[in-house]
Amino acid sequence: MRTRFTDLLGISVPVMQGGMSSVARAPLVAAVSEAGALGTLGAAVFAGDEAGLRAEIDAVRAATARPFAVNVPLFLGDLAWWLIEQLAAAGVTVVETAGRSPAPFVGALHDAGMLVVHKATRVRDVLSAQRAGADAVCLLGGEAAGHPGPEQVSSLVSGRLAADALDVPWLLGGGIADGAGLAAALALGADGVLVGTRFAATREASVHPAVHDRLIAASAADTVVVLGSVGDHARVLATDRARELAAAEAAGAAAAELHERYGDHLFRTVVTEGDLGAGVLACGQSVGLVGDVPTAAELVGRMVADARAAATRLAAAAAGA
Numbered sequence: 001m002r003t004r005f006t007d008l009l010g011i012s013v014p015v016m017q018g019g020m021s022s023v024a025r026a027p028l029v030a031a032v033s034e035a036g037a038l039g040t041l042g043a044a045v046f047a048g049d050e051a052g053l054r055a056e057i058d059a060v061r062a063a064t065a066r067p068f069a070v071n072v073p074l075f076l077g078d079l080a081w082w083l084i085e086q087l088a089a090a091g092v093t094v095v096e097t098a099g100r101s102p103a104p105f106v107g108a109l110h111d112a113g114m115l116v117v118h119k120a121t122r123v124r125d126v127l128s129a130q131r132a133g134a135d136a137v138c139l140l141g142g143e144a145a146g147h148p149g150p151e152q153v154s155s156l157v158s159g160r161l162a163a164d165a166l167d168v169p170w171l172l173g174g175g176i177a178d179g180a181g182l183a184a185a186l187a188l189g190a191d192g193v194l195v196g197t198r199f200a201a202t203r204e205a206s207v208h209p210a211v212h213d214r215l216i217a218a219s220a221a222d223t224v225v226v227l228g229s230v231g232d233h234a235r236v237l238a239t240d241r242a243r244e245l246a247a248a249e250a251a252g253a254a255a256a257e258l259h260e261r262y263g264d265h266l267f268r269t270v271v272t273e274g275d276l277g278a279g280v281l282a283c284g285q286s287v288g289l290v291g292d293v294p295t296a297a298e299l300v301g302r303m304v305a306d307a308r309a310a311a312t313r314l315a316a317a318a319a320g321a
């Protein structure tokens with residue numbers, strides 16, 4: 001497949017796997033990139049750990065010679081600058097920035113030879129990232145896992161608005177898990193898609209089998225947005241822990257209690273030990289489309305084949321056939 005995004009990145013499938021802290025480690029990143037899409041290393045977990053970060057980047061490179069990205073959560077402040085220095089020293093060529101305006105960072109990233117793909121949840125924010133010099137942007141609809149933003153406009157509506165407004169190559173994310181979703185995004189005018197939740201349910205993702213079982217069992221309605229009362233909206237799997245957090249929030253609990261219940265510092269325990277009672281798990285509505293745990297290469301291959309089949313259906317409909 002070929003779009004402005006694949007041309008910009010030198011890849012062959014217009015699919016980017018979004019950075020996922022603890023989940024998207026070297027095995028997943030390398031497998032996605034090796035399949036022709038763009039893998040993204042979740043680097044937040046290595047903030048401050050120079051040797052760990054370098055070893056992880058080296059592990060990706062040992063497994064694939066293809067391009068890959070590294071996620072830089074810009075809200076980390078000084079640690080974001082620290083990460084950028086490390087990535088520059090390691091010769092990383094693509095970053096997925098998110099969480100704050102990339103404007104203060106784009107110059108330094110470009111000086112270090114990196115392409116900037118900035119991810120945001122509102123059309124006005126991706127437009128401002130474009131003005132700041134981002135090489136590509138990703139617009140996330142409200143269906144997305146992680147931080148879908150305060151407005152949570154659906155991908156279908158956001159995507160149409162973005163298509164009319166953006167000049168740089170752009171991806172649509174949030175709710176996309178298969179080839180029909182990829183075809184729909186391309187039909188809207190996107191240059192590709194960004195996918196998180198679906199890649200968490202692949203064999204190379206660094207998650208416990210119990211988490212995979214929960215993702216397969218969950219329906220599209222089994223997510224909940226929490227932490228909106230403290231301005232940090234997060235879409236997570238509706239586990240008992242997440243429901244208790246939502247109830248505490250509705251009862252007016254203070255920010256400190258909410259963050260404690262959220263259990264950010266225990267995310268690794270949730271993911272790697274499968275202890276879904278220890279904290280919450282970022283999860284998008286597309287979890288309802290997860291029915292198995294394929295390899296990343298199988299998933300990417302299916303997405304391409306199914307997108308082509310969808311394009312054939314569109315062409316037949318358009319031709320009145």
Ligand SMILES: Cc1cc2nc3c(=O)[nH]c(=O)nc-3n(C[C@H](O)[C@H](O)[C@H](O)COP(=O)(O)O)c2cc1C
Nearest residue numbers: 018019020021144145146174175195196197282284
């Ligand atoms: C388990 C998990 C962890 C995530 N961690 C991060 C992260 O560390 N940084 C980030 O920018 N986005 C993170 N995300 C969000 C994804 O990169 C991506 O934006 C989102 O999943 C796309 O929506 P989708 O889940 O509907 O495909 C995470 C998502 C999941 C499912």
